[in-house]
Amino acid sequence: MKKGRLVTVLLVIIIAASVSALLFYRSIQQKRDGLSALEPSVSVPTTEEMLTIDLYFTDREGSRLALERREIPVGFIDALVRSAIESLLSGPEKKHLTKTIPEGVQIRSMFVKDGTAYVDFTSSIAANHVGGAWTELLTIYSIVNTLTENFAEIGKVQLLIDGRESETLAGHVDISRPLLGKVQLLAGGW
Amino acid sequence: MVLALIMSVVFSTVSIEADPLSVIQSKGMINSPFAVLKRAGNRLELGSIVSAFSLKTSMDFLGERLDLVGEKGSVRLMIDSPLILSKGAYEVLSTPMRTEGGNILVPTDFLTKALPALLGRSAAVDEKGSTVLLGEEGTGAFEGVDPEGLVRLAAFIDRDKLLPPEKKKLVPRGLKVVVIDPGHGGRDKGAKGGTGTQEKDLVLSISQKLRTMLEEDLGVKVVLTRTADYFVGLKERTAIANNNRAELFLSIHANAAFRRSVRGYETYYLSFSATDLESSQVALLENRSLGVEGEQGEEALLEAILWDMAQLEYINQSGELAARVQQNLVKNAGGRDRGVRQAPLAVLMGARMPATLVEVGFITNPEQEIKLNRETYQTRLARSLFEAVSDYNRSLIRGELRGR
Numbered sequence: 001m002k003k004g005r006l007v008t009v010l011l012v013i014i015i016a017a018s019v020s021a022l023l024f025y026r027s028i029q030q031k032r033d034g035l036s037a038l039e040p041s042v043s044v045p046t047t048e049e050m051l052t053i054d055l056y057f058t059d060r061e062g063s064r065l066a067l068e069r070r071e072i073p074v075g076f077i078d079a080l081v082r083s084a085i086e087s088l089l090s091g092p093e094k095k096h097l098t099k100t101i102p103e104g105v106q107i108r109s110m111f112v113k114d115g116t117a118y119v120d121f122t123s124s125i126a127a128n129h130v131g132g133a134w135t136e137l138l139t140i141y142s143i144v145n146t147l148t149e150n151f152a153e154i155g156k157v158q159l160l161i162d163g164r165e166s167e168t169l170a171g172h173v174d175i176s177r178p179l180l181g182k183v184q185l186l187a188g189g190w
Numbered sequence: 191m192v193l194a195l196i197m198s199v200v201f202s203t204v205s206i207e208a209d210p211l212s213v214i215q216s217k218g219m220i221n222s223p224f225a226v227l228k229r230a231g232n233r234l235e236l237g238s239i240v241s242a243f244s245l246k247t248s249m250d251f252l253g254e255r256l257d258l259v260g261e262k263g264s265v266r267l268m269i270d271s272p273l274i275l276s277k278g279a280y281e282v283l284s285t286p287m288r289t290e291g292g293n294i295l296v297p298t299d300f301l302t303k304a305l306p307a308l309l310g311r312s313a314a315v316d317e318k319g320s321t322v323l324l325g326e327e328g329t330g331a332f333e334g335v336d337p338e339g340l341v342r343l344a345a346f347i348d349r350d351k352l353l354p355p356e357k358k359k360l361v362p363r364g365l366k367v368v369v370i371d372p373g374h375g376g377r378d379k380g381a382k383g384g385t386g387t388q389e390k391d392l393v394l395s396i397s398q399k400l401r402t403m404l405e406e407d408l409g410v411k412v413v414l415t416r417t418a419d420y421f422v423g424l425k426e427r428t429a430i431a432n433n434n435r436a437e438l439f440l441s442i443h444a445n446a447a448f449r450r451s452v453r454g455y456e457t458y459y460l461s462f463s464a465t466d467l468e469s470s471q472v473a474l475l476e477n478r479s480l481g482v483e484g485e486q487g488e489e490a491l492l493e494a495i496l497w498d499m500a501q502l503e504y505i506n507q508s509g510e511l512a513a514r515v516q517q518n519l520v521k522n523a524g525g526r527d528r529g530v531r532q533a534p535l536a537v538l539m540g541a542r543m544p545a546t547l548v549e550v551g552f553i554t555n556p557e558q559e560i561k562l563n564r565e566t567y568q569t570r571l572a573r574s575l576f577e578a579v580s581d582y583n584r585s586l587i588r589g590e591l592r593g594r
Contacts (some may be wrong), residue, residue: 062447063528098448130554131381131389131446133458133535133547138448167424167536171378172443172547174424174536190461190533 049074053150055087056142056186057097062135064188065142068092077112077153084146085110085119100142102128108163112154116178117147120160129170136170137190141182148181156180233288233295245308256287256294260308267296267304273499274300276307280503365438365583367411368404369431371537372397373443373547376421381446383553383562389444390419392562396550397442399572408580425497428540432500438511438579439545441537444562445552453558454526456549457516459508460501460539461532497540507544507591515548515578522574523567525551525558544582548575 050071059066072083085107091099105128108120129139144157156178160166165176184190229235240247246259256267265276272283281303288295372394374380380389394416401412413434415427431439445456501508512530520527538545550571551558561567585591 058448060449060451062449062452100448130448132552132554133443133445133533133549134456134531135445135447137533171374171380171424172535172537174534174539190531 051080053080053084054146055084055092056100056145056149057088057092057094058100058138058142060096060098062098062132062138065138065145065185066097067186068094068097077151078110080151081110081112081117081119081147081154082107084150085143088142088146100139101125102130104128108160115153115155117151117154117157118160119143119147119157120163123162126161126166126169131170133172136168136172138185140169140173140175140179141185144179145181145183145185149183230290230293230295233285233297234300236287236294236296236300239296239300243305243309258304258308260305260310262310263307265304265307269294271499274304274307275503276304279307364587365408365410365579367413367434367436368438368440368579369413369415369434369436370397370401370404371415371427371431371439371441373441373537375416375419378421381444381553383559384450384556385559387553387559387563389446389553392444392553392568393442393550394419396568396572396575399569400440400442400575403572403576404579407576408583410583424536425540427537428500428545431545432540432542437543438582439538439541439543440511440515440575440579441545441547442575443547443549445549446554447552450554450556453552453555454528455516455519455523455551456528457512457519457530458533458535458538458547458549459512459530459545460505461534462502462505500540500542501538501545504541504544508538508546510585510591511544511578511582512546512548514581515546515575518574518578518581519548519550519571522577523570550575 051074052069052071054067054069056065057068058064070087072080072087074080075083088099089101089105089107102124104122105125106122108122110117110119112118125139129136140159143159147154147157158165158178159169159175161169167174167176169175182190239245240258243260248257248259249255254269256269258265258267263276265274267274267287269289270286272286274281274283283297283303284299285297287300372390374390374393376390378390380393382388397414398417401414404410404412413430413436415430416422427441428439509530516527516530519525535547538547551562553559553562582591
């Protein structure tokens with residue numbers, strides 16, 4: 001009798017897990033289809049499921065943000081965000097674009113909660129930042145835009161440095177609060 | 191016509207609808223056709239004020255901003271904000287304007303703070319808050335009498351009480367106090383050049399040169415936010431300018447870019463997009479829900495919103511100043527014009543005066559770094575900034591610079 005109940009419970013758990021995995025997979029699939037519909041007939045030579053995202057880097061003159069399209073492996077939102085930021089950290093593939101985050105910066109931790117992505121960087125993001133008011137804006141919004149514009153789950157981004165809220169990154173722009181995306185920076189204006 | 195000749199009008203603000211009020215003034219007694227202002231709790235219904243003084247109103251399509259137009263001027267109000275903006279000056283109400291049951295409610299001090307701008311006449315409210323007296327500046331004493339109790343409610347207001355409340359008005363006159371803000375300092379080193387030039391040292395040197403020029407050639411008082419290499423917080427810098435009652439705030443920075451090839455000048459003033467304001471105020475409201483509650487929380491929230499909005503009323507002048515700074519640098523010091531830009535820069539946020547931030551060149555560009563280190567080039571930059579300030583000062587004296 002006891003044994004039978006245990007088996008039933010186990011069965012229910014297994015069925016629930018498979019159904020939710022299937023549902024999750026389908027939602028990702030839909031999202032992916034929606035995004036890649038923008039750029040038709042890109043065939044990726046891999047068996048892994050991929051998601052198309054637009055990374056925000058800057059132009060050569062440091063006047064505006066500029067896009068580079070990438071494919072990243074499908075996964076949970078936290079993994080997608082991490083993957084997107086890792087791509088920002090490693091820099092653009094296009095030669096005429098420029099990386100916005102200093103060398104040697106790492107993600108300490110990150111999570112998404114109630115529509116806000118919290119991303120915690122090592123202190124070198126501030127200490128090694130080149131400086132300049134506009135350049136600081138470009139760094140901040142390359143991260144913020146990459147997250148808010150690619151993931152419907154994210155409305156705002158709270159940047160953290162070494163585990164803490166910080167007044168600024170390079171001494172000009174307030175980053176103590178969660179920030180909204182600013183796509184106008186693609187046109188070089190605020 | 192008869193109304194236009196009336197020097198003073200008294201009316202009651204008790205909640206009952208009453209007959210037209212009698213007004214006693216030096217020439218005798220007259221009847222005033224003014225409506226009674228309606229109370230809702232300790233606030234007044236704006237609608238009754240609008241009809242009492244025949245004001246015109248217009249609201250923006252989002253229903254957030256309300257413009258009132260009277261005989262002598264207009265004011266702008268914002269829902270949930272305590273600010274009244276008018277002609278380059280502002281007043282702060284004791285509590286924010288609110289909507290309740292389809293009515294817009296304002297605190298009683300709306301009368302003393304907004305009516306002068308709308309009607310060109312001073313206003314006073316008696317101690318009980320039940321009688322409002324309007325008069326032209328310096329018309330002297332008169333009595334107001336409530337029809338229901340001629341003697342009992344007689345109010346005597348003397349000349350001093352009728353003088354309009356002190357306003358922070360931008361009277362066209364020359365600059366007296368200028369605050370120069372050398373960027374960064376101390377542990378905040380700012381940008382660094384390839385051969386080790388530090389922004390914080392460079393901008394201090396240029397600021398000191400500019401200070402001498404402004405003091406000697408323009409005769410203004412100059413205050414520096416730092417006079418050596420030490421750390422000063424961003425809010426502290428603006429506070430120094432506010433507390434010195436400066437009429438101009440100029441933050442001097444040196445620029446940096448990801449690529450060494452980038453060069454030129456940039457000048458900034460604060461951006462004030464609706465989303466910027468919205469996001470900051472929403473953030474403040476959210477913070478409040480986590481933090482201090484009650485009256486103290488309200489106060490802190492109000493303080494923070496006022497800080498965020500301080501620069502708003504000077505935004506046009508800030509733009510004019512930024513344009514002059516950029517023009518003079520390109521013309522006198524020579525170099526690439528990367529334009530005047532608006533951005534959400536924290537150091538300009540709380541400034542209660544025209545404010546701008548200038549990036550005098552890229553120390554990440556090897557050629558510019560060498561130039562920026564030269565004493566003669568620093569003097570040329572300081573001279574260009576001096577020309578920009580004197581140019582601005584001339585426009586100010588001629589009355590060419592208007593509020594928002």
